[in-house]
Structures are given as C-alpha cells and as structure tokens.
Amino acid sequence: MTVINQEKCTGCGTCVPYCPLGAISVVSKKAVIDQTICPNCYVCVRNKVCPFDAIEKQEIDTFIGQFQHIISDPVETTEQTGVPGRGTEESKTNDVTGRVKKGEVGICIDMGRPGIGCRLRDVEKVAMAVTSAGLKLEGEDTTPLAMLMEDNSKGKIKEEYLDTNVLSIIIEGKCPMETFPEIIKALQKVEKEIDTVFSLGVMVRVDENGYSPILEQMEQLGLPKPYRGKINVGLGRPLITE
C-alpha cells in the first residue's frame, strides 16, 4: 500500500494534484492518503512526485490488496491472463483467437472509467444485471475479474471484496447477437443504480467493408451511432475466418 512518511513530509502539497482519484490531501500541515479511496495504482510512487521522497510503498499482504494494486496499475501483469494492466483481450487478437465469432457480440464494460474509480459493489450490480440478461462472462483464463467471483455465471462477487475500491476493472463477456438488445436494456436500467460510471465497448466481427448488422440493432435501440472504435485489421496469422 501507499503511505506518506510523516517525518519526511513538509506539508507542501505538491503531491495532491497527482492522484487520479484525489485520495491525497493535506491535513494539519501533513499530507495524508485516504486508504479507503487509494487504489494503489502507484502513480505517485512511480513518478516520484514528492520532492522530499516522503511517499512510500508498504508491503501488501492480502490477496484483495494485491489484486487491487495489479488491476489499478497497468505496469503489472495478471498471472492468470498474462496480460499487462487490467488484463483482458477483447478485439486485439480476435483475428487469431476467434474468441468472438460471426453472429456473436463481445461486451466490454470498463467500470470506473474514465478516471472515477469504482467499488466492487457497483461492479457486482452491473455484472449481475448483464448475466441475468444473457451475457456469458469471461473466465479466469481471460479476465482477472473472474478471480473475485463467488459465482461467475451470475456475476456474484465474494462478499468480503465488495467495499474494495479500484481505479477501473473490466466486466467482459459475450452473447449471441439476438441477445444484444436485452443486454443494453439491462445496462440502461442498472446505470441509474450505481455510484460511478462505466465506458461501454461492443465488439463484433465485420465484413470486408467494416460493416456489421449490430449497427442496425444499435439504431433500433436508439443508441447514438458510434464514431470511434478500435479496429483489428486482420493481419494476425493464422487468420481465423469464422
């Protein structure tokens, strides 16, 4: 975990604006870190933002503490997925893994993004809503969130982790294209019940012109036409054509 060495701290406040979640403040002329907010992303430590070297790392000795750090710090790699950072694959290697095939939809719900952070309690609310609507969540091999689940098929997180704060974490899964409207309706309902934000990504196979019928579904659902995206240009080999 990240702490301020109170003997070294001069209370200058230089460190305060650097915390992405605003967990650092100056109280009684000394900087302090609110441990209920700090996600241990190590932005302050890695970038040496304290001119007096007063920000220090202390050993993290719990599973959930280590998980919180790894999921919040993109420099780290999650052991299970082998992927640095928040550790999912989504579209980036779909041309060789074929994880999401024609007729399927991959859903990536980036909880806490952009830059707000989130409690796992809110992650559970969203995960349970989308699984009830028919989304099959990724397992431990492809996404770190699965490690926290009591029941991955229902999006149920173990009770003891629910108050943990993370900078962000991704709920990732897939469903048949015909289930997509139900997922969107579930998200439209649950977005009103959470105390944070999420950024939504929808991944599909496209034809040679970059078209997918999902765009028509989005229009029918009254969603704004997407104008930004992440395009896998099909240069990976061996190429999956399904």
Added chain:
Amino acid sequence: MTHSLHRSGTLESLKGDYVWFMYQAKGINDTNIKEKAEEFIAAAELVGSENWGDVKTGPIVSYPKEYIKQNIGNKSRLRGVFTSRKQVTEFLSIIKQKNLGTSVVISGLLDEVLSACKEAGVTPHTINYSLGIWGKKELLPDDDILSITTMCGHHMISPNLVKKLVQDVKKGRITPEKAAWKLATFCPCGIFNQVRAEKLIDELKNKS
C-alpha cells in the same frame, strides 16, 4: 484492455489522434517478439509516430528508444500514436508488406481508420465500438479536461494535474508544449498524444 477505445473530444480534434498496437496472442504467435517489435517500431518511426512505448519499460517521452528496444521480451506490448490518417495508411501499408503475423489494431475515428484500411489494402476483421460513458456522469470532470485525461486510457493522469498545468501555462510558468510532454510521461504505454494535448492546452489557456 480497452484503454485506447474511449478517447473523448471534438471530431476535429480526434482527427489528429490515432493509436497503433502490435499484439501477440499467448500460445499462438508469441515467439520472436523482439524481432517483430523492432520491425513495427521501424515502420512507426518511418511514418512519424510521435510517441510509442512498451508498457513493461515505458514510453519514449520518458526513456531512450534504444533502452526500450533492448528490454523488449515476449510479454512486451508495443503501441504508439499517430497524428494523421495519412500516417495510419502508410504504416498499415508497410506492416502488410512485412507480413509479420502478429495482430495489428488501430484505434480512432471509424470513418478515418476504415478509409485508411481501404487505402492500405488491408481488410478489417473485428471492431470494438465505443458506446460512450454510462452511469453517474455528473461525477466526471468537464469535457475539456476529459479530452486530455482520456488519452491515457488507464487513467494515470489526474484531472487535477491537468487543471494545475493549465493554470501554470496561464501564469507563464510553463509552455503548453512542456505541459503536454509532462502529462505524456505519466502514461506508461506510450499512447498519450502530446501533440494533440499541446493544442488542447493552448486552447484551454484562453478560456476563463
């Protein structure tokens, strides 16, 4: 990760912002990565990638290029930014010719990137569409700040730091260029577009 997917800003501003990635898949095509990564870097530099890096070492705005190259291993992830569609087209044309077999992803405005694909003769395989921000949006900083902070999709850049640097620029303590460069050093992946950030900070300094 979807850390390049949800960049915000005006269409005009986003026309100067594209992210490139080289990805290997575990157990499928994850051998000889160093060799392939060097080919990617050479292509990106040839067409003028303003920032690039390997999350395991850091970005070129913080570390010497040779140091980053020396540290490339089979778990490295190479990525960087372009500031024009022309660069994307040229990059894709070169990488297609090299036929390295690793996955290539470009993040940006769909119309622009799809046109670049066509011009380069590559065929889109999969798209991850950004459907924006949902939930308690009143918690978010304003759009001007988000346009800058979302360029580090892992959110290593604090909105308060951006505000502070804009104030420093207004007071003449730092130039927009240096402020943008400083922000770029906080993004370990090398996908922060400091060229776009400089323009945005320059615009912000004139706002009250």
